[in-house]
Amino acid sequence: MSEPAGMLDPELFGACPVPQSRYDQIVLGHGGGGLLTNELIQRLFVPAFRNDVLEALEDQATLRFGTDNGVKAPRIAFTTDAFVVRPLFFPGGDIGKLAVHGTVNDLAVGGARPLFLSAAFILEEGLPLADLKRIVASMRSACDEAGVTLVTGDTKVVDRGKGDKVFITTSGLGLVPEGRSLSIRSARPGDCLVVSGTIGDHGIAIMSVREGIEFETVLESDTAPLTDLVRVMLDACPSIRAMRDPTRGGVSSALNELAEASGVGVRLDEAAIPVGAEVRGACEMLGLDPLYVANEGKLIAVVPAEDAERLVAVMRTHPLGRNAALIGQVVAEHPGMVTLRSIVGGERVVTLLSGEQLPRIC
Amino acid sequence: MSEPAGMLDPELFGACPVPQSRYDQIVLGHGGGGLLTNELIQRLFVPAFRNDVLEALEDQATLRFGTDNGVKAPRIAFTTDAFVVRPLFFPGGDIGKLAVHGTVNDLAVGGARPLFLSAAFILEEGLPLADLKRIVASMRSACDEAGVTLVTGDTKVVDRGKGDKVFITTSGLGLVPEGRSLSIRSARPGDCLVVSGTIGDHGIAIMSVREGIEFETVLESDTAPLTDLVRVMLDACPSIRAMRDPTRGGVSSALNELAEASGVGVRLDEAAIPVGAEVRGACEMLGLDPLYVANEGKLIAVVPAEDAERLVAVMRTHPLGRNAALIGQVVAEHPGMVTLRSIVGGERVVTLLSGEQLPRIC
Numbered sequence: 136m137s138e139p140a141g142m143l144d145p146e147l148f149g150a151c152p153v154p155q156s157r158y159d160q161i162v163l164g165h166g167g168g169g170l171l172t173n174e175l176i177q178r179l180f181v182p183a184f185r186n187d188v189l190e191a192l193e194d195q196a197t198l199r200f201g202t203d204n205g206v207k208a209p210r211i212a213f214t215t216d217a218f219v220v221r222p223l224f225f226p227g228g229d230i231g232k233l234a235v236h237g238t239v240n241d242l243a244v245g246g247a248r249p250l251f252l253s254a255a256f257i258l259e260e261g262l263p264l265a266d267l268k269r270i271v272a273s274m275r276s277a278c279d280e281a282g283v284t285l286v287t288g289d290t291k292v293v294d295r296g297k298g299d300k301v302f303i304t305t306s307g308l309g310l311v312p313e314g315r316s317l318s319i320r321s322a323r324p325g326d327c328l329v330v331s332g333t334i335g336d337h338g339i340a341i342m343s344v345r346e347g348i349e350f351e352t353v354l355e356s357d358t359a360p361l362t363d364l365v366r367v368m369l370d371a372c373p374s375i376r377a378m379r380d381p382t383r384g385g386v387s388s389a390l391n392e393l394a395e396a397s398g399v400g401v402r403l404d405e406a407a408i409p410v411g412a413e414v415r416g417a418c419e420m421l422g423l424d425p426l427y428v429a430n431e432g433k434l435i436a437v438v439p440a441e442d443a444e445r446l447v448a449v450m451r452t453h454p455l456g457r458n459a460a461l462i463g464q465v466v467a468e469h470p471g472m473v474t475l476r477s478i479v480g481g482e483r484v485v486t487l488l489s490g491e492q493l494p495r496i497c
Numbered sequence: 498m499s500e501p502a503g504m505l506d507p508e509l510f511g512a513c514p515v516p517q518s519r520y521d522q523i524v525l526g527h528g529g530g531g532l533l534t535n536e537l538i539q540r541l542f543v544p545a546f547r548n549d550v551l552e553a554l555e556d557q558a559t560l561r562f563g564t565d566n567g568v569k570a571p572r573i574a575f576t577t578d579a580f581v582v583r584p585l586f587f588p589g590g591d592i593g594k595l596a597v598h599g600t601v602n603d604l605a606v607g608g609a610r611p612l613f614l615s616a617a618f619i620l621e622e623g624l625p626l627a628d629l630k631r632i633v634a635s636m637r638s639a640c641d642e643a644g645v646t647l648v649t650g651d652t653k654v655v656d657r658g659k660g661d662k663v664f665i666t667t668s669g670l671g672l673v674p675e676g677r678s679l680s681i682r683s684a685r686p687g688d689c690l691v692v693s694g695t696i697g698d699h700g701i702a703i704m705s706v707r708e709g710i711e712f713e714t715v716l717e718s719d720t721a722p723l724t725d726l727v728r729v730m731l732d733a734c735p736s737i738r739a740m741r742d743p744t745r746g747g748v749s750s751a752l753n754e755l756a757e758a759s760g761v762g763v764r765l766d767e768a769a770i771p772v773g774a775e776v777r778g779a780c781e782m783l784g785l786d787p788l789y790v791a792n793e794g795k796l797i798a799v800v801p802a803e804d805a806e807r808l809v810a811v812m813r814t815h816p817l818g819r820n821a822a823l824i825g826q827v828v829a830e831h832p833g834m835v836t837l838r839s840i841v842g843g844e845r846v847v848t849l850l851s852g853e854q855l856p857r858i859c
Contacts, residue, residue: 166655179626186647200670213670217618219653255666257619257666260525264522267523284550286558289578291528291579304579308670494654495653
């Protein structure tokens with residue numbers, strides 16, 4: 136993606152340590168989960184709303200509500216995500232399923248038990264009610280599968296040409312058990328990185344529909360609720376330090392954020408990363424790197440080295456973890472940076488996605 | 498608004514007691530807060546998600562989170578709203594302020610103390626970053642004024658022509674004090690209805706910008722956080738049974754929902770309803786009824802008759818309640834129906850808005 140010329144007005148962002156972006160308008164890349172999204176958050180949202188919970192930049196905020204009687208209140212995890220995926224219906228899922236799974240997973244990977252959801256719909260005039268009904272039914276069954284209840288909602292309608300059929304924003308609440316504390320700031324040198332399965336399936340499934348790519352078998356999105364897999368993992372291995380679901384921006388974004396937040400380096404082993412044959416083929420054909428492609432039913436866990444093999448073995452007993460693999464280590468070298476030892480030898484830096492690879496993937 | 502011909506597919510909605518709508522597509526009226534919004538909720542969303550909390554149709558869901566140790570957990574109120582107002586900036590406010598106030602007010606009128614917000618942005622490619630920065634700064638100051646903290650967020654970008662600059666969905670969490678229980682199901686015959694000030698200001702302010710109507714003074718939106726007014730009211734008058742903020746669909750929608758939920762009738766006295774001179778003039782010119790026009794900083798309270806005068810007096814000591822007035826009674830007759838005794842004499846039914854009066858008002 137080419138960038139428009141001209142410097143951004145420094146007044147707009149004030150003094151900040153990050154180099155000035157050259158954008159003065161929103162571009163698709165600001166929604167891609169990579170470098171530009173990161174800049175928007177760090178330069179515009181965080182300075183404006185400045186508070187400790189937001190600045191932790193976890194996928195969910197963990198809150199404690201005071202009580203009148205001085206009783207120690209439970210910790211509540213709170214998260215929100217907007218979904219603008221197109222097409223609305225795709226192999227393996229639809230926008231409704233994605234909107235439930237995405238929010239449930241943000242709670243689950245933070246160690247919370249997802250309990251309640253809200254949904255706000257922005258509908259475009261002319262949307263067939265049959266499509267809305269299908270999406271809503273899909274959300275209900277996704278809620279049931281994930282064990283959450285949708286308790287409140289809202290609907291707005293925009294005029295034709297001012298929206299795109301359906302956008303859905305879900306927010307979620309979950310209960311964080313006492314004593315549990317997962318955080319992307321907790322990774323330590325020596326820890327191992329485990330992925331729950333093949334990467335890139337969601338992004339390539341969406342891409343294949345949009346671009347009309349034919350595969351020998353239908354390539355489906357991996358969209359799934361991770362609640363039960365996370366429960367099994369934490370029961371077997373309470374030493375897990377952090378988890379992330381590598382959605383927009385893929386494994387690259389999730390691990391760069393982890394490296395940055397924990398002040399550690401991450402070293403990946405390309406040969407160990409599970410990638411399905413069709414995703415690999417499609418990526419080669421389209422010139423994409425699977426590390427940057429979105430997933431909607433996968434997670435990455437950071438675990439002390441002594442527990443890593445056992446964790447992988449436990450994950451493989453779960454349907455959503457049967458391709459789980461140890462894919463790399465946390466290192467003391469190159470803090471804030473992710474590197475990859477490639478199959479053909481040599482090591483390269485895995486940077487944050489700098490443009491927009493696949494717009495509107497979730 | 499004319500309706501397309503042809504009956505709605507009965508398969509789509511299944512058996513339901515409400516007469517079949519003639520729409521098979523989303524129209525602007527489905528977002529208007531009147532009859533069509535009501536139909537969409539009752540026929541599509543409620544049957545799909547069926548659960549007690551959602552079916553209560555309060556403006557917020559009240560939840561209790563179990564704790565491991567059997568301690569009685571606090572009650573948490575949870576609400577969500579999408580904001581699609583145009584223009585983004587209008588006299589008295591902007592979409593950011595509205596997005597904070599709207600969600601804070603939904604919590605406050607439920608008797609909760611608003612504490613935390615989330616915000617999800619759907620941005621259209623090409624939005625000037627300066628506009629986004631201005632909106633976000635406005636949200637921050639609205640949060641500060643309302644005493645809430647924005648703790649988590651999300652940003653998505655859609656391609657040019659597939660959105661309309663900025664849509665914002667906010668979700669909110671508040672703490673409901675033990676023993677407090679406000680509900681639109683609690684109105685009883687004999688109760689009085691109190692409004693906190695002049696009605697229709699927000700809707701007419703937006704309309705005047707869109708239509709280029711000139712007033713002698715600038716007519717401003719009433720958008721404001723009701724947290725403090727509600728606190729003062731409940732401190733002085735704990736007998737208050739229910740409150741609602743009459744936003745989309747105006748006073749008419751709020752009171753029809755109340756009458757329906759409580760199984761009571763509502764009788765309004767037109768002469769007692771405060772309407773500003775400019776709003777009255779604009780409504781006459783545009784053929785609008787102020788009862789259907791949106792408010793963003795007003796509330797209606799249901800209170801036992803013996804406390805009504807005192808409540809009005811207390812409200813008038815607060816800047817946001819200085820035009821508070823007793824506007825009607827809850828009656829046993831005509832349950833589910835709102836009537837108005839007009840200034841010129843005679844009584845008419847105030848029905849739910851049946852089409853779309855002012856699209857994208859919030």
